Amino acid sequence: MWIRQGILLAFSAGFVAGENGLNGWLRYASLPEAQRQQATSIPSVIVALNSTTTSPVYVAAQELQAGIEGVLGAKLQVLHEPEVTASSLSVLVGTVAAYTSKYGNRNISSLIADGYWLSVKAGSVIILGQNERGALYGAFDYLSRISQGNFADVDVVSNPDAPIRWVNQWDNLEGTIERGYAGPSIFFSDGLVVKNLTRVSQYARLLASLGINAIVPNNVNANPNLLTAENIEGLGRIADIMRPYGVQVGISLNFASPERLGGLKTFDPLDATVIKWWTEKTEALYKRVPDLAGYLVKANSEGQPGPLTYNRTLADAANLFAKAVQPFGGIVMFRAFVYNHLADWTVWRADRANAAVEFFKHLDGKFLDNVVVQIKYGPIDFQVREPASPLFANIPLTNTAIELQITQEYLGQQSHLVYVGPLWKEILDFDLKVDGKPSAVRDIVAGRRFNKKLGGYAGVVNVGTNTSWLGSHLAMSNLYAYGRLAWNPKQDAQALLQDWIRLSFGHDRSVLDTITKISMESWPAYENYSGNLGIQTLTDILYTHFGPGPASQDNNGWGQWTRATSTHIGMDRTIANGTGNAGQYPPEVAKVYDNIETTPDNLILWFHHVPYTHRLHSGKTVIQHFYDAHYEGAAVAQTFAPAWESLRGKIDAQRFDEVLFRLKYQAGHAIVWRDNICGFYHNLSGIPDEAKRVGNHPWRIQAESMALLGFKPTGVTPAEAASNFTAVATARNGTGEAVATLNFPDGTYDVAIAYYDILGGRAHYGAFINEEPLLEWYGNLEDRLGHAFSEKLDGHSATRVTIKNIDIKKGDVLKIIGLANGNETASLDYVAILPRGIVD
Template structure:
């Protein structure tokens, strides 16, 4: 029987059980054995919430507890808000604040032991007490209790949990017209056609997810802000968003366009020291707080990537931040001022030019000039959410300023949620890094929490791209990053793998094989992605000038954006030394500066970030040359990605059908695209350097039949502009239109779709093979493909990945559109005739690259 897996068949599933809309808050019934165990325990029989109003997080906590216990245990518990009924706590869940607990006569608690948002969870048999310093913290405690019982944990506990930092925000990059910058999960849930949407049901549901991982505020619009967000209609709409999120304790903030007084207010200036501008912002801020009394504050991107800012008027960035800070101070609001300020028109011929230097150059001299309610929001690395960067030295250079770390949950440079990449291990390399300020311990996590430099404000900002996709991020597995972000912002000392396992149990169930498999592939995913994209600190070798998705190492240089490799025929890497390069290494405290200055002491994983070396330079750890490490790492990373598919397939029947197939689809795509990455990067540096792969792999594909070498009818070879993006630099595209035969009345029918055929006689020994078809799925059409062996149907698929995946699609034959589809377990006899028929559609010319005839277990 021929294998028959293809895109046309993906909509078929055994049963539709879940769609991911509840994320990790499924409250799924416990397995029978655990439910039977729970039935033997003394468990709470009532829920009491103290002094809560309808929109209160404590009221929400009561509802959430009732729903969760009903779902997990099948028990219906009444929720009471009458303190008088709470006299017997021996079999109740009691939820309240320190103040309401004490005023109800249950005793006094030491309020000083609670930080803002902190909670106390005490489980003693059937008595559960959840007390917090504020109402939001009580909701967090309720979610903690529900997380435990959802995982089958009914043990007694006495837990006081306080947040590591007060700021635990997420930043949406939503645009008013409804699009989302770096969004891979559909349109905005907040905006459409320049206005706030009317139905905010999804917004409330999103707030629920955020509250469950203790995120306390959200910036709802893009940092590249539209000033019309501040018009009267939209301020009222923002008020409705705040109303929808308030029951979950999630405060609302917004990004500002610095030129709004001019663009919206008609002032003809936006000088931050001009009195009319100051008055305009003060009045606008007061207007916001009149509608949203608990408004969180502002996020500001100024003088970066073409955005307006104070430098237009020769004012400082501190002048700009303090303008907003003064307007917010009477209301208790915060200014998050992004340190992402740099010139994106750098001269690549200037050896000393370095985008990485920008943050320290702009902000170091301003240290101590920011008001107390200003927080400088710093990207974790000096460039832009790359697969690996050193910790930003700015954290060490502004000790008299509040700081927050900006992490990216959305996978802008990490596969756009179409590749599985579990990011927390990357974040932990930064959070746990010791910057050694003044030769003293200075972990990044201690700096942003305010401990190291004795600051009251600080914390975390996570860039997230939740959209209208039913599963929020377009990918079920990507939700692990959002879950772990909130948990790490609360306590950054937590273990990435333990967080992943909690998320898996809450998301996919308690089957240990599922937990182990998801843990195994997810924990391997960042290293694999780094290996098959860019390693040794060279950054992610993506297409910096286009969609940031597929490979294109050629355009990492000779552009103004400053994400350079300085690769030539003999050498590669940025020289960021003080002695000979851009001086970036000198921005670190003395101990680190000395380490990074020397090629002998720089860690291998950051070698090419700090040093320009020959391709034959040998690494300290392995003794391999740089170029051989590139070859080996890219092949190893792509091979690891293949294992994700088989590991997940082993879980069939243990995960509900809809989500199982959804994850499987993406893992199969990733397996194919990892090979695209591998071939493109290895081919580029092989062609550039002329240095062969010691293992003889690069440029040699013994299992492939190149499409241009097949017998072609209606297909014609075409040279791919970026040679390494196609196997053997060449693909074939359909060029002939097929005319339908003349009808019986003598008239000619209209032409059918352009059609091509590619035929090859298979020369492989008799056996069972996997047949992988390399092709290009470009935007602007839905080409049809059919593969046949001896005229028997083998595989049918459509070039419709844009209907299934979330990344921005290319209109060209390149590393973004290159992909593969595979038929597995195909019986083949020597002499079999393989035929591929392609039907073009619109802009999609049914482009083919190759067919790989792979013995089972062999990675192409």
């Protein structure tokens, strides 16, 4: 080894007890003494009005017992046949019906399915659910309050805003997770449901605490083999584990299953043999899982089979399944994510954003009552900025649900902090003004606006075997916010965040303020350094969806086009001259979006194709806004890690160090994003940055300009993924040495080293000043981060390490040694010698 161990990351010396994130926001940590003293009247016993161990009421009592002991240090006995009355100092939990049968009428007529009444008064707590699931939700509400030090008397009825509050896992039967960044599946392995479902039970507990009432564990790109007898039995075991928490199981279907699994010659939804096959398969499923929530279907999208093969409609397909599950009370969630991924980009009026309305509007009123069309929040695909999908306004006779993505597929894949609660709030609060009347998206999906009985929320989540559940401790704020917003979308995104912080990290004011600040800044920062003005997230859509790749957006069939040329940028979605997408919105909204003067700046490139020199409402040109925003966003990302470091000792060591590592990585990768995007559009437009930052890096030493031994200059793809368009790399299994004499004034500097970390090995690096070791590290990010990794030198694999506070004198010699490993070459882009306060 070149240098002393432990220089790269010093582990926290904090005194807080260690945690691994497994309990999420259900830690039930002991309150500080001052807050515990505010609990003047602690209940003496827990009364549960159901003694069946698989009942959500029984589970609620166990949860109350554990929570009160953890938070207040009082272990209460649980009684199921109480000798006490409801007026005693007790926590009583049950259904309204059970309470009425034992204690007399308690008429809470305002409760709806899954709703609850919580009464706290002078140490007496009554929690009554309209059903057993509601009673469990009320128990979690009470525990959330006391865990946050809130002992105020309360008398509240809480009802869910919408009946459907589902999560969609994208887990594959072999155990991988599509768009998963937190390890393998907790549900499947080797083609079957796993034997040990402990983590599934723990997951159900987290979901129940948020009011989530159903889960689809398998990928929407479904495997027909999920419907084998062995896997149906496995699904039954999953349902048995989750049922005590009130979480029902649904499944995603492969539309061609009758052919691929059943051996039929067709999967035509109107064919009698196909109908019979699905009817019998549904009966088999409900025999094992009598409370199966229903089916989720992705059809005729991205190569998935569907009814269009037989010239049948999407309604024909949805209704096939709806009829099958209808006798059992099941529902069908039919995804509106239907589009042609082989579109002709040379056609000016072609537009993927139009697809949902084009496919579904003419079918309005043709779906059965137990079909819900599941609509992504925007017209494209979970981008950092999209308008609300116009489909919400175009099918008033059809049940709808909004699909939100908790997994950060386009938003840094949990390697970047991005709290998306504010993004979702903007969409849910948006008024589509259908027929000139108030039509907030949240009211449409809840069924209120168009008087529909079904509707709600579907959250795409990538929970895996990692003990942090999502791979990142801070990303759990997104799962928490999703569940809370699905229950009540009128809640404030920052208030929800702060509830989560107190429950997850404690009550220290500096912890609350710091995590609030960096989380609330994270979405705007990410939008700024990835893609702004409505241009979408400028990632590489043809590969991993992680790092920058603006050129990949255009000239292909996927339809996430920017129409960027040397003079203009943006999609023309106007009615008269463009794709007409603006005209899919109701007239009042269409009028705003169709007019370049009234379109908000943050969507200008979504709706309009403009010169780079077009002036925004802000007064800046489009291109200068791009430059400024990317530099500003990357600069904000540099502040996250130092802010987190100020909390050392106030957060347990494991979570502190794991979060710090990710925030340091984000700081480096934000600069990769900034340089890629600014460099690309600078080269494309030929318009200089007024601030003279783009392409001007006086503190950098380009690797190709160093004295090289074993390293050779190499191009990268795209070229902007390397500073000065060139990197250096060793041969496979080779060794390289890069040396430079430093020509900077004497002083204290930060030394940032840009390199590439690709799949296939763990290259070994060392950095030295005058032969004295600075840093030793490995290209092992794939062991520490969960995003989709690259096998080549590009914007996905580009990254940086930084060594702080190094004393440097003019004439000092910097040397970097790299040892390739396996299929990973050692590679370098540049070294930045940064005075204090300079970000580069």
